[in-house]
Amino acid sequence: MAEFSRRSFVSTLPLGLAGASLIAGAPTTVIAAAQAATGSPVSVTPLAQIRIGRFTVTALTDGYADMPFDYFPGRDAAEVEKAATAQFTARPSGVRFLFNQYLIEDGQRRILIDAGAAGSIGQTGQLPQALSALGLKLDEIDAVIVTHLHQDHMGGLIAGGKNNFPKAELYIDRRDVAHWTDPAKRNGAPDFLQPSFKMAEEVVRLYPKLQAIDGEREISPGVSIVDLTGHTPGHIGVRVEDGGQSLIMVSDMIFPVVHPAATDVFFLFEQDREAAKAMRDRFFPMAASEGALIAATHMPFPGLGRVVADRGQMRWQVADWALQN
Known part of the structure; x- marks a missing residue:
């Protein structure tokens, strides 16, 4: 497994978001006020934005799903439910997972x-x-x-059986493209992974200009790929960096309930648990030592926080989204 560079996780931001400027959002106080005024729940499109140098990064969400408590190999269902209840992510049918996406804008390009x-x-x-x-x-x-x-992570590309981002360049790690379009791997995969194999074939068919990329590289000035191999063969993150500030979108490196405290707890969809654990064992201490600002796909919206070391234990610290001057 390739080494990631120290620079991949460098953030000059101290704990607490100093230097990162928040510019918009949909705070829960606004939602609560609207509910009080109408007497009923209000449908809100959640948006939250943060400045990283010249970049505006907007957290969006495609929705949520509740993952059964027995989808976390390494702990029994009762232990997972207990932890989820303590963190207020438990639902009757499982652990609440958000599906967060992030839009990066610098006035010239929009990268999703x-x-x-x-x-x-x-x-x-x-x-x-x-x-x-x-x-x-x-x-x-x-x-x-x-x-x-x-x-x-790819369903929106091909929803309705069409290319939904017709003007977009598409970047995916070459190792993932090879894995998810391999007929032999598909034939040997469990039923719950079959939709991913089918969708991957559709992505390749509908996006002929797909760029299968290799390793860490810059996609656009200030936007680069971080190699986080493990969760899948070509699992990657994205670093946004400008003006001495940085944000790392780490995708499925961190799940609610089990991470970052326990790297020996996995998720059902991970194919190579040994590789996933090895990457988390290296990533979490590095992120904690650097104070890296992180955005995670499945953490409660907007998924922004840090990995911190607390009396020898790694834990997730939600970042402060209060407005700053």
């Missing part, structure tokens, strides 16, 4: 990180609505980086 499940899992399919709330259509996205070819 992942495309959501688009209705293929749980209560999803809200990404087009979220982009619309920003005044954007799918054909205004210049590039899409897919962190890996699980269905909840």
Whole structure:
């Protein structure tokens, strides 16, 4: 497994978001006030934005799904449910997973990180609505980086059987493209992975200009790939960096309940548990030592936080989203 560089995780931001400027959001206080005024729940398209140097990064969400408590090999279902209850992520049918996407803008390009499940899992399919709330259509996205070819990260690319981002360059790690389009691997895979194999073939068919990329590289000035191999053969993250500030979108390196405290707990969809554990064992201490600002796909919206070392134990620290001058 390739080594990742120390620079991949460098952030000059101290704990607490100093130096990163928040510029918009949909705070829960606004939602609560609206509910009080109407006497009923309000449908809100959640959006949250942060400045990283010249970049505006917007957290969006395609929706959510509840993952059964027995989807976490390494702990029994009762232990997972107990931990989820303590963290307020437990639901009757499992652990609440969000599907967060991130839009990167610098005034010249719009780059989307992942495309959501688009209705293929749980209560999803809200990404087009979220982009619309920003005044954007799918054909205004210049590039899409897919962190890996699980269905909840690529479904929006091909929802309805068509190319939904016709003007976008598409970037996917070559190892994931090879794995998820290999007939032999598909034939030997369990049923729950079959949708991902099928969707991957559709992505390749519908996006003839797909760029299968190798390793860490710069996609656009200030936007680069971080190698996080393990969760899938070509699992990647994306680093946004400018003006001494940085944000790392780490996709499925971190799941609710089990991470970052326990790297020996896995998720059902991970093919290579040994590689996934090895990457987390290296990533979490590095991220904690650097104070890296992190965005994670499945953490509660907007998925922004840090890995911190607390009395020898790694834990997730939610970042402060209070407005800063």
